[in-house]
Amino acid sequence: MASPLRPRAAAALLLLAALPQSAEARSADERHRRGDAVVRDLNNGAPQPVLERLRQEFPFLADATRGYALGEVWSRPGLDSRTRQLAAVAVFAALGETAYMKIHAGYALNLGVSEDELKEIVYLTTVTAGFPRAISASLALSELFAERRAAPDDRLSAR
Amino acid sequence: MASPLRPRAAAALLLLAALPQSAEARSADERHRRGDAVVRDLNNGAPQPVLERLRQEFPFLADATRGYALGEVWSRPGLDSRTRQLAAVAVFAALGETAYMKIHAGYALNLGVSEDELKEIVYLTTVTAGFPRAISASLALSELFAERRAAPDDRLSAR
Amino acid sequence: MASPLRPRAAAALLLLAALPQSAEARSADERHRRGDAVVRDLNNGAPQPVLERLRQEFPFLADATRGYALGEVWSRPGLDSRTRQLAAVAVFAALGETAYMKIHAGYALNLGVSEDELKEIVYLTTVTAGFPRAISASLALSELFAERRAAPDDRLSAR
Amino acid sequence: MASPLRPRAAAALLLLAALPQSAEARSADERHRRGDAVVRDLNNGAPQPVLERLRQEFPFLADATRGYALGEVWSRPGLDSRTRQLAAVAVFAALGETAYMKIHAGYALNLGVSEDELKEIVYLTTVTAGFPRAISASLALSELFAERRAAPDDRLSAR
Amino acid sequence: MASPLRPRAAAALLLLAALPQSAEARSADERHRRGDAVVRDLNNGAPQPVLERLRQEFPFLADATRGYALGEVWSRPGLDSRTRQLAAVAVFAALGETAYMKIHAGYALNLGVSEDELKEIVYLTTVTAGFPRAISASLALSELFAERRAAPDDRLSAR
Amino acid sequence: MASPLRPRAAAALLLLAALPQSAEARSADERHRRGDAVVRDLNNGAPQPVLERLRQEFPFLADATRGYALGEVWSRPGLDSRTRQLAAVAVFAALGETAYMKIHAGYALNLGVSEDELKEIVYLTTVTAGFPRAISASLALSELFAERRAAPDDRLSAR
Numbered sequence: 001m002a003s004p005l006r007p008r009a010a011a012a013l014l015l016l017a018a019l020p021q022s023a024e025a026r027s028a029d030e031r032h033r034r035g036d037a038v039v040r041d042l043n044n045g046a047p048q049p050v051l052e053r054l055r056q057e058f059p060f061l062a063d064a065t066r067g068y069a070l071g072e073v074w075s076r077p078g079l080d081s082r083t084r085q086l087a088a089v090a091v092f093a094a095l096g097e098t099a100y101m102k103i104h105a106g107y108a109l110n111l112g113v114s115e116d117e118l119k120e121i122v123y124l125t126t127v128t129a130g131f132p133r134a135i136s137a138s139l140a141l142s143e144l145f146a147e148r149r150a151a152p153d154d155r156l157s158a159r
Numbered sequence: 160m161a162s163p164l165r166p167r168a169a170a171a172l173l174l175l176a177a178l179p180q181s182a183e184a185r186s187a188d189e190r191h192r193r194g195d196a197v198v199r200d201l202n203n204g205a206p207q208p209v210l211e212r213l214r215q216e217f218p219f220l221a222d223a224t225r226g227y228a229l230g231e232v233w234s235r236p237g238l239d240s241r242t243r244q245l246a247a248v249a250v251f252a253a254l255g256e257t258a259y260m261k262i263h264a265g266y267a268l269n270l271g272v273s274e275d276e277l278k279e280i281v282y283l284t285t286v287t288a289g290f291p292r293a294i295s296a297s298l299a300l301s302e303l304f305a306e307r308r309a310a311p312d313d314r315l316s317a318r
Numbered sequence: 319m320a321s322p323l324r325p326r327a328a329a330a331l332l333l334l335a336a337l338p339q340s341a342e343a344r345s346a347d348e349r350h351r352r353g354d355a356v357v358r359d360l361n362n363g364a365p366q367p368v369l370e371r372l373r374q375e376f377p378f379l380a381d382a383t384r385g386y387a388l389g390e391v392w393s394r395p396g397l398d399s400r401t402r403q404l405a406a407v408a409v410f411a412a413l414g415e416t417a418y419m420k421i422h423a424g425y426a427l428n429l430g431v432s433e434d435e436l437k438e439i440v441y442l443t444t445v446t447a448g449f450p451r452a453i454s455a456s457l458a459l460s461e462l463f464a465e466r467r468a469a470p471d472d473r474l475s476a477r
Numbered sequence: 478m479a480s481p482l483r484p485r486a487a488a489a490l491l492l493l494a495a496l497p498q499s500a501e502a503r504s505a506d507e508r509h510r511r512g513d514a515v516v517r518d519l520n521n522g523a524p525q526p527v528l529e530r531l532r533q534e535f536p537f538l539a540d541a542t543r544g545y546a547l548g549e550v551w552s553r554p555g556l557d558s559r560t561r562q563l564a565a566v567a568v569f570a571a572l573g574e575t576a577y578m579k580i581h582a583g584y585a586l587n588l589g590v591s592e593d594e595l596k597e598i599v600y601l602t603t604v605t606a607g608f609p610r611a612i613s614a615s616l617a618l619s620e621l622f623a624e625r626r627a628a629p630d631d632r633l634s635a636r
Numbered sequence: 637m638a639s640p641l642r643p644r645a646a647a648a649l650l651l652l653a654a655l656p657q658s659a660e661a662r663s664a665d666e667r668h669r670r671g672d673a674v675v676r677d678l679n680n681g682a683p684q685p686v687l688e689r690l691r692q693e694f695p696f697l698a699d700a701t702r703g704y705a706l707g708e709v710w711s712r713p714g715l716d717s718r719t720r721q722l723a724a725v726a727v728f729a730a731l732g733e734t735a736y737m738k739i740h741a742g743y744a745l746n747l748g749v750s751e752d753e754l755k756e757i758v759y760l761t762t763v764t765a766g767f768p769r770a771i772s773a774s775l776a777l778s779e780l781f782a783e784r785r786a787a788p789d790d791r792l793s794a795r
Numbered sequence: 796m797a798s799p800l801r802p803r804a805a806a807a808l809l810l811l812a813a814l815p816q817s818a819e820a821r822s823a824d825e826r827h828r829r830g831d832a833v834v835r836d837l838n839n840g841a842p843q844p845v846l847e848r849l850r851q852e853f854p855f856l857a858d859a860t861r862g863y864a865l866g867e868v869w870s871r872p873g874l875d876s877r878t879r880q881l882a883a884v885a886v887f888a889a890l891g892e893t894a895y896m897k898i899h900a901g902y903a904l905n906l907g908v909s910e911d912e913l914k915e916i917v918y919l920t921t922v923t924a925g926f927p928r929a930i931s932a933s934l935a936l937s938e939l940f941a942e943r944r945a946a947p948d949d950r951l952s953a954r
Contacts, residue, residue: 027822053616053619057596057615057618057619058618058619061599061612064600064603064868068603069286072863073283073285073286076279078275078276079276083245086242086245086246087249087280088283089246091249091250091253092287092609094766095288096414117238119375119379120235120238123379123382124232124238124243124246125250126766127228128251128766128767128768129766130730130765130766131387132418132764135368135383136417138372138376139368139371141376142371187345209775212775212778213771213774216755216781217758219755219759224771227386227390228767253607255892256768278856281856282855282856282859285607287608288606289606289607289610290604290860291887291890291895297849298848300852301848387763391760391763392763396752396756397756400719401718401722402756404722405725405726406726406764407723408724408726409727409730409760409761410764412730413730414574434714437537437714438712438715438720440538441541441709442727443727444541444709445710446724446727446728447924448921448923448928449922450572450574450923453531453538456535456538459534460530460534545700546922549704551922553696553915555911555914556919559878560877560878561915564885567883568885568920571886571890594873594874597871597874602886603868604864604868604869605883605886606890693933694914694933696918697914697918697921700926704921733891733927
């Protein structure tokens with residue numbers, strides 16, 4: 001059961017496409033704006049709550065996540081967003097990082113990836129990293145699916 | 160620079176599509192045939208040399224790779240082959256398993272994935288698993304790209 | 319304090335021994351039956367609750383665990399069950415997978431492995447994977463030992 | 478906000494310095510006394526609660542932690558205590574072992590390391606092991622900082 | 637094809653059994669003697685070449701390996717040597733530590749473990765840690781088996 | 796045997812200190828210059844050869860290593876360079892990333908860290924991540940020490 005791309009997310013995507021692409025010319029401010037646009041795109045227009053908490057005590061980490069991880073890497077045009085999210089879900093499942101897997105699987109659903117496609121990533125994990133990591137990933141996905149079925153449509157953002 | 164899908168690989172794909180889908184009804188023989196078809200599809204019609212070596216001394220591991228990993232997981236229809244290969248490349252890069260990353264990146268090129276898309280997976284790895292794993296993955300990809308440029312077109316199979 | 323092998327588990331073991339050994343001839347149904355027999359053998363005749371939960375949302379993962387992990391690998395005759403369980407406990411302790419370590423340590427107790435032998439596996443972990451992984455494994459074992467002392471004899475199955 | 482070295486910890490350090498250095502001549506008793514001195518030094522004069530719990534059910538692990546990990550390795554004179562603690566915090570952050578990271582970060586604060594220095598270790602982790610491990614480490618540090626602000630001064634020991 | 641226990645190794649085992657068991661009373665010298673006896677037992681009466689090399693530049697690490705890892709942990713009587721070696725091989729296979737897996741698989745053969753039992757540990761690894769780790773372990777075992785077939789009987793020690 | 800800080804490295808450090816500290820105002824160019832200054836500081840005034848190779852085929856990864864990893868994280872003033880390098884060596888030893896450990900251990904020597912301090916980090920690794928990772932780290936350090944003893948003084952840079 002896929003979540004179709006919502007209007008606010010589509011607007012964020014457009015905004016993203018309009019930002020300049022030259023990394024050399026980009027100031028820190030521009031990278032942060034770009035990172036925030038990626039978050040809104042992935043998280044149904046809402047800010048990412050973990051990231052907001054970091055700003056208080058770990059400002060450099062919050063800035064690096066916005067400016068580098070999201071603003072430079074996650075916003076690159078060379079890979080479509082669905083493939084990037086599915087690859088990230090596969091990596092976090094294989095590393096046993098189920099909390100991050102769950103967040104990025106939620107972003108994937110927001111982008112229109114189906115629940116069945118996420119299950120396929122779990123099945124792949126039995127081969128790449130063994131059955132325990134796959135089973136843990138499946139339990140985290142079950143939680144995510146249940147939370148989203150329980151939430152009203154406009155609250156389908158992380159946390 | 161992508162490798163377009165070759166005729167032999169396309170034929171292997173068709174063969175794959177013609178195999179019965181019901182897991183319950185499948186015998187071990189059918190799963191092995193399906194696994195061999197996946198290998199031919201990914202490896203430009205050639206057998207996988209590591210797998211061939213395993214058959215001598217580790218017959219159960221060779222059978223399990225063919226029958227389960229390839230014949231049951233890798234042949235599932237719910238995920239397109241390009242996404243599956245890119246996810247596998249991302250996982251092996253993040254786990255530091257560069258030898259397997261290189262093999263699966265070669266399969267990805269055979270399926271039509273571009274070198275640039277593989278580079279994007281490496282860039283993603285800086286965020287998911289840190290810079291050392293990303294740099295090691297980039298060195299393995301460089302080797303792969305060089306080997307394929309040096310090889311005549313009909314030898315673009317693993318090893 | 320070892321748990322002697324119970325009658326139901328012994329019956330499951332006999333059933334297991336009576337199943338055909340030829341992997342080639344085995345259908346998916348036979349592998350699943352064999353996997354279910356392994357579960358009953360390890361889990362004091364009860365089904366494995368995590369596995370039951372998987373059947374609803376992740377049917378392929380449940381089938382692969384029963385059919386491949388348990389029905390093909392865990393049921394192989396070349397290694398005695400006690401050694402297999404102790405090796406699995408050692409692996410899950412070293413990988414930091416304490417939830418799976420606890421489940422498999424419970425299976426080991428059901429097979430007649432003593433608490434003291436499980437403690438030796440923890441001591442080994444200080445050398446193979448460091449003190450934090452060993453300490454985490456010891457805390458998980460302490461929980462398991464306490465749960466089993468609190469449970470009536472017929473409830474000594476996982477979860 | 479650094480915790481200045483407390484009198485009891487300073488006394489433990491002096492005691493430590495007075496112990497004989499020759500590993501060859503050291504009996505198990507001496508190593509254990511030395512390990513206990515390291516714990517008091519790091520943990521504001523209090524015993525380590527996890528270690529105390531281990532003594533009941535896992536006596537060899539408790540002895541090995543006191544005698545080898547603390548009494549032989551952690552008490553070596555070739556590295557100053559602050560550098561050793563910061564290196565341990567960096568390792569546990571990179572391995573995803575946040576519970577141990579939190580304990581050793583608390584020890585570091587007791588030795589006079591500042592909160593800001595611990596944050597720098599977290600920032601380093603984005604490069605060495607990726608953003609998820611760094612973010613998890615930052616959340617564990619936030620908990621630690623909050624617990625210590627809530628605790629009266631004489632309770633700044635682990636757990 | 638198992639290597640039956642050789643006379644020198646059997647003598648080392650006897651020597652081991654004759655050493656005092658009380659950890660508290662043990663001096664560093666006694667632990668080192670015990671560790672050296674474990675090495676001779678496992679390595680067909682020969683010293684371990686890696687350990688010998690460490691003595692020059694990393695004396696504490698050589699002493700800790702002899703005194704703690706081998707002299708305290710590996711010499712404990714609560715687990716039989718075959719089970720300990722098979723568990724160690726399983727752990728090193730799952731962690732991707734193939735060099736250590738090969739050394740400990742050689743020790744296992746010296747203790748009378750069969751090649752087929754080592755292969756079962758590899759098959760187990762597909763479930764606990766995924767197919768790449770299992771395949772890498774199988775390649776390392778193939779090398780070990782070939783080296784031992786090529787070596788005259790009295791040279792079946794590590795390196 | 797420590798390598799005292801060389802004049803060129805000291806000049807690079809001064810250059811580093813003179814760069815503006817405000818992350819918000821920093822352009823990509825400034826971050827790259829800062830990253831290059833960090834490399835010269837650590838690598839005895841020479842460029843880092845792996846980084847140079849990356850520029851050809853993986854330009855974004857080379858830029859991210861210079862601009863983010865070195866220019867933003869490694870150049871932060873909150874942690875002294877010796878502690879940062881020793882923490883990085885500890886992390887790479889614990890993760891089994893011996894190639895990166897060797898590079899960063901060489902940088903540490905260039906900053907004036909002694910060989911004995913690096914050995915202490917290896918001894919720590921037996922506790923944090925087990926004996927195999929510590930032994931592998933010691934072998935990599937032995938190689939590094941031998942290479943530097945064989946090299947004329949002006950060639951003490953990575954590779």
